[in-house]
Amino acid sequence: MVFLQGFFANNKLRNRFVVFLFVLSAAPVIVLGVMIFSFIDRSHRSDVALIAQQTLAQKEEEINAFLSDAASLLSLRVGFEARAEISKTDQEFLLNGFLQETPSIEEVAFINLQGQEITKKT
Structure with a gap:
């Protein structure tokens, strides 16, 4: 040191x-x-x-x-040109099938030409 x-x-x-x-x-x-x-x-x-x-x-x-x-x-393809309304049960069937097919969608509905909801599923 x-x-x-x-x-x-x-x-x-x-x-x-x-x-x-x-x-x-x-x-x-x-x-x-x-x-x-x-x-x-x-x-x-x-x-x-x-x-x-x-x-x-x-x-x-x-x-x-x-x-x-x-x-x-x-x-959705329709085979005829005449206008026909889909029955309420058919609408519910289609909406249920769509919800089951795509679980990421939570709510679907049919809306008529006037903009009113006809059938709605969640």
């Missing part, structure tokens, strides 16, 4: 040289640390953005698939 006190106390040039070498050796480590930190931060942000885009694309595909399935269930 006495040697170190005497080593640093006696020579100002030696002290400057030791401090200079310490700063010179520590500077690259500090610079590389800052560069690595910024690189990790930038790559993490791009990864999060990529995951968010992939999730949105997947949800869009799921919604489109659901809507196309629902649209295919809703298409």
